[in-house]
Amino acid sequence: MDERLTERKKKVLQALIDRYITSVEPISSGDIQKKYLPDVSPATIRSELSHLEEMGYLIKPHISAGRVPSSKAYRYYVENFISDEDIDLEQLRKNISQNYDSVVEIVRNGAKIVSDVTNYTSMLMIANSDTLTIKDIKLLDMYDGSALVLIITDSGVIKDKEIKLPKIEDNYVEVANGLLAKSFAGKTLSQILSSQMQVDLDSELEDFRQIFEGVFELLSEYKKSREGQLFVEGADKIFDYPESKNYDNVKNFMSLVGKKEKLQELMKDDADIEFSIKIGAEDAAGLDNMALVSAKYHVKGKEVGQLGVIGPERMDYKKVLSVLKQLGKIIDNLDD
Amino acid sequence: MDERLTERKKKVLQALIDRYITSVEPISSGDIQKKYLPDVSPATIRSELSHLEEMGYLIKPHISAGRVPSSKAYRYYVENFISDEDIDLEQLRKNISQNYDSVVEIVRNGAKIVSDVTNYTSMLMIANSDTLTIKDIKLLDMYDGSALVLIITDSGVIKDKEIKLPKIEDNYVEVANGLLAKSFAGKTLSQILSSQMQVDLDSELEDFRQIFEGVFELLSEYKKSREGQLFVEGADKIFDYPESKNYDNVKNFMSLVGKKEKLQELMKDDADIEFSIKIGAEDAAGLDNMALVSAKYHVKGKEVGQLGVIGPERMDYKKVLSVLKQLGKIIDNLDD
DNA sequence: TTTAGCAGTCGAGCATTGAGAGTGCTAACA
DNA sequence: TGTTAGCACTCTCAATGCTCGACTGCTAAA
Numbered sequence: 263m264d265e266r267l268t269e270r271k272k273k274v275l276q277a278l279i280d281r282y283i284t285s286v287e288p289i290s291s292g293d294i295q296k297k298y299l300p301d302v303s304p305a306t307i308r309s310e311l312s313h314l315e316e317m318g319y320l321i322k323p324h325i326s327a328g329r330v331p332s333s334k335a336y337r338y339y340v341e342n343f344i345s346d347e348d349i350d351l352e353q354l355r356k357n358i359s360q361n362y363d364s365v366v367e368i369v370r371n372g373a374k375i376v377s378d379v380t381n382y383t384s385m386l387m388i389a390n391s392d393t394l395t396i397k398d399i400k401l402l403d404m405y406d407g408s409a410l411v412l413i414i415t416d417s418g419v420i421k422d423k424e425i426k427l428p429k430i431e432d433n434y435v436e437v438a439n440g441l442l443a444k445s446f447a448g449k450t451l452s453q454i455l456s457s458q459m460q461v462d463l464d465s466e467l468e469d470f471r472q473i474f475e476g477v478f479e480l481l482s483e484y485k486k487s488r489e490g491q492l493f494v495e496g497a498d499k500i501f502d503y504p505e506s507k508n509y510d511n512v513k514n515f516m517s518l519v520g521k522k523e524k525l526q527e528l529m530k531d532d533a534d535i536e537f538s539i540k541i542g543a544e545d546a547a548g549l550d551n552m553a554l555v556s557a558k559y560h561v562k563g564k565e566v567g568q569l570g571v572i573g574p575e576r577m578d579y580k581k582v583l584s585v586l587k588q589l590g591k592i593i594d595n596l597d598d
Numbered sequence: 599m600d601e602r603l604t605e606r607k608k609k610v611l612q613a614l615i616d617r618y619i620t621s622v623e624p625i626s627s628g629d630i631q632k633k634y635l636p637d638v639s640p641a642t643i644r645s646e647l648s649h650l651e652e653m654g655y656l657i658k659p660h661i662s663a664g665r666v667p668s669s670k671a672y673r674y675y676v677e678n679f680i681s682d683e684d685i686d687l688e689q690l691r692k693n694i695s696q697n698y699d700s701v702v703e704i705v706r707n708g709a710k711i712v713s714d715v716t717n718y719t720s721m722l723m724i725a726n727s728d729t730l731t732i733k734d735i736k737l738l739d740m741y742d743g744s745a746l747v748l749i750i751t752d753s754g755v756i757k758d759k760e761i762k763l764p765k766i767e768d769n770y771v772e773v774a775n776g777l778l779a780k781s782f783a784g785k786t787l788s789q790i791l792s793s794q795m796q797v798d799l800d801s802e803l804e805d806f807r808q809i810f811e812g813v814f815e816l817l818s819e820y821k822k823s824r825e826g827q828l829f830v831e832g833a834d835k836i837f838d839y840p841e842s843k844n845y846d847n848v849k850n851f852m853s854l855v856g857k858k859e860k861l862q863e864l865m866k867d868d869a870d871i872e873f874s875i876k877i878g879a880e881d882a883a884g885l886d887n888m889a890l891v892s893a894k895y896h897v898k899g900k901e902v903g904q905l906g907v908i909g910p911e912r913m914d915y916k917k918v919l920s921v922l923k924q925l926g927k928i929i930d931n932l933d934d
Numbered sequence: 935t936t937t938a939g940c941a942g943t944c945g946a947g948c949a950t951t952g953a954g955a956g957t958g959c960t961a962a963c964a
Numbered sequence: 965t966g967t968t969a970g971c972a973c974t975c976t977c978a979a980t981g982c983t984c985g986a987c988t989g990c991t992a993a994a
Contacts, residue, residue, distance in 0.1 A: 290955075290956055291956075291957080292955095292956080302967075303967070303968050303969080304956095305958095305967075308958075309958095312957085322956095322957085323976095324974085324975055324976070325957065325958090325974050325975055326956050326973090326974055326976065327956070327975080327976075328955085328956070328957090400738075402736075402738070410748065497833060497852065497855075497856050498853045501852060506849075509845065512848065513837050513842075516834040516836075516852070517837065519833075520833050520834030520835075624987090626986075627987075627988080628987085639937055639938080641939095642936060644987090644988065644989075645935095645936090648988085648989080660945070661942090661943050661988065661989090662942090662943055662944040662945070662987045662988065663945080663986080663987065664986085664988090
C-alpha cells in the first residue's frame, strides 16, 4: 500500500479513528472539525472524508450517518499512528506486583492479567515443544516392577512418569540409563520423535526395546499434552463493549472464542513474527469486525508461548500493544 | 414440599414441561389436550392449569399466552418424572470410543465430551487434593547443587521439581531421604500443610530445615496449582438455544460462565452429594433462568473431580443426567 | 365435575409520521 | 485551485396507532 495521504488527510483519519475508538459511534464532519481541526470548515472535512472513503479507509453505515473506519483504516492506524512512547510501564508493573507473588504465577495467569488490564478477552497459548532439548533421561528403579522416568530438559522442566520394567536383571536399569542418555541427550523432542530415529533404535537395541518404546510413548504423550494448549480469559468482556448491542457481533465473537482449534490456528499463523496484528475478515477468515493482537513470550530467552488479545476491530491498539510488550519484558527479565 | 398433586395434575404438568422443553414456547391448554389428554376438553385443562399456577408450578408470560414451567416445576420434574430407564448407554459408549483412545484422554476431555453429546455448556473441575496421600518422598542428587524432589502419592501422580541443596556433605541426601520418608509417608497433603506439623519439624530437624521448607513449599504450590481448576467447554452453545433470542439471557449466561470463581463456588457448594441439580435463582444466586447439573467423578474409586452442565432452566434433564451417569461409570470402570 | 361458548386481554407485526442528524452539491469567494 | 456557506435530500430512530391472532377466564348449561 503505497498510497500517500496528505498531512491533512492523515490528521482527519487519525482524528476519526481516535474518536471512534472511544465513542464507537459514527463520526461526523462537524465532530472532527470542532475537536481536531477548528481552522477549517466542516465542509472541507466532508470533502476529505469523502475522498478517504473513496480510497477505502472509511465506511458510511448509511447516508445520513457519520463515518466509521474500515479494516484498512485500522491497519494504517497501527502502522503509522502508534509509537512506543505511549506506553505506560509503571502502572502495569504495580498492578502485577500487587496481585501476583511469583513469576510462575504471572506466566500461568498471563491471560488473566492481560484481560484484566486491557479489558479485552485474551488468551494464552503454550508453545509447542518441538525445540525442547533433552539433557538427560534417567530411570529410577522403584523396586516394584516399575521405574520412574525422569526427563531433564533444557528449560528446567522435568517430566515424570512411571513405566513398567521388563524382567529385571541386576544391572538392567543401569545399562538402560547409559543407553538412554547416549541416545537422547542433546536431541530435541521433534528429532527424537521422528520415525527415522525409532527405526534405528529398533534394530540396535533389541534388549531394551521395551524401555525405549515406553520412553517414546512418554515423550509423544508429553508433546501432545503441551501441544498448543490454549486458555481463554474474559470471554464475557464483550458485554462491556457497545458492539454487544448487535446480536450478530456477540454471536460471531462467542462462536470464535468458543472454537479453540480456530483460535490456535489464528495464533499459529505467524509463528515467526514477534508481534502480530490481524484486523478484520480480510486478515483472517472469521475475524469479521474483530481484531487479534498477539505476541510471543519468552522466559530466559526461550519461547514459551503466545499471548493474545481478541476484541472489536476498534480496540485500543495502543493500550493492548503496550500491555503485551511490557508484560513480555517483565516475564522475560525475571530471575526465578 | 408435601403438596400432593392429583394424577391428572401430574399428567398435565409433565405434558406441559415435556412440550416446553422441546418447543420453548408457552404451552396452551389446547396444545396439551390434543397431544396428551384427548379425552377431556381444553376447558378442563385450563382449570387444572390455573390451579397449578396458583400452586406456583406455572407462570404466565402474559394473560393471552400459554403457560411456562416455573423453577419449582422443574424441580418437581427432576424429582418425579425422571427414571433411570431413560438412559441410552450404548450410544454414548460408541461415541466416546470412536473419538478417544485412552482413559487419560477421556478424563482430560470430560467437559468437551459432555458438551458435545448434550449440546450444553459443560465444565470440569478438578478435585482439591487435601486427601491426597504421600507414599514416599525422594531427593535425587543432581550433582550440581540442586536435587530433584519426587513425591510419590497414592493416586500414582508424581510431582517433580528441583530445589537447591545446602552445602552438601557426603550422606546428606541419604539422611534427608530417610527423614523425609519418615516424616511424610502415609500423611495426607492437608495434614502435612497444617501449620502445627511445620512447627514440630522446625525444632526437631534443624539441620534439614532448608530441605523441609523446600518440600513444604513444593507441596503447597502443588496444592495451589490443583486447587479447583476449572475448565469450561462449549460456552457458545447458548447460541443454539432459542433463549439466546433474549439479550439479557445471553448476557447473564455469559457473565456467569465467564466468572470461574463463581462457577467453582457453585460446584463446590454440595461437595458431599453425588449428583447435584440446581435450578433457577432460588437454588443459587445468579442462576436466573438457568440450571446447573453436576456430578462427582471417580477414578478407581477415588474422587478426582466434578463434571457439570450448565444450561437453560428447561434443559433436557433426562439426557444430561444420563450422560453424566454413564460417563461416570465409564471413567470409573476403566483399567488404565 | 365437565364442557361449550364467548367476551376480554395482550403481544406481535406493520405502516405512518415527525424530528434529528449528516451528507453531497452548488455557487460564490479568496 | 482550494475553501466555504447554504440548502435540499436522505435515512434512522422512536413514537403512535392499528389490526390480527392466540389464549384465557368466566358463565351457564349438561
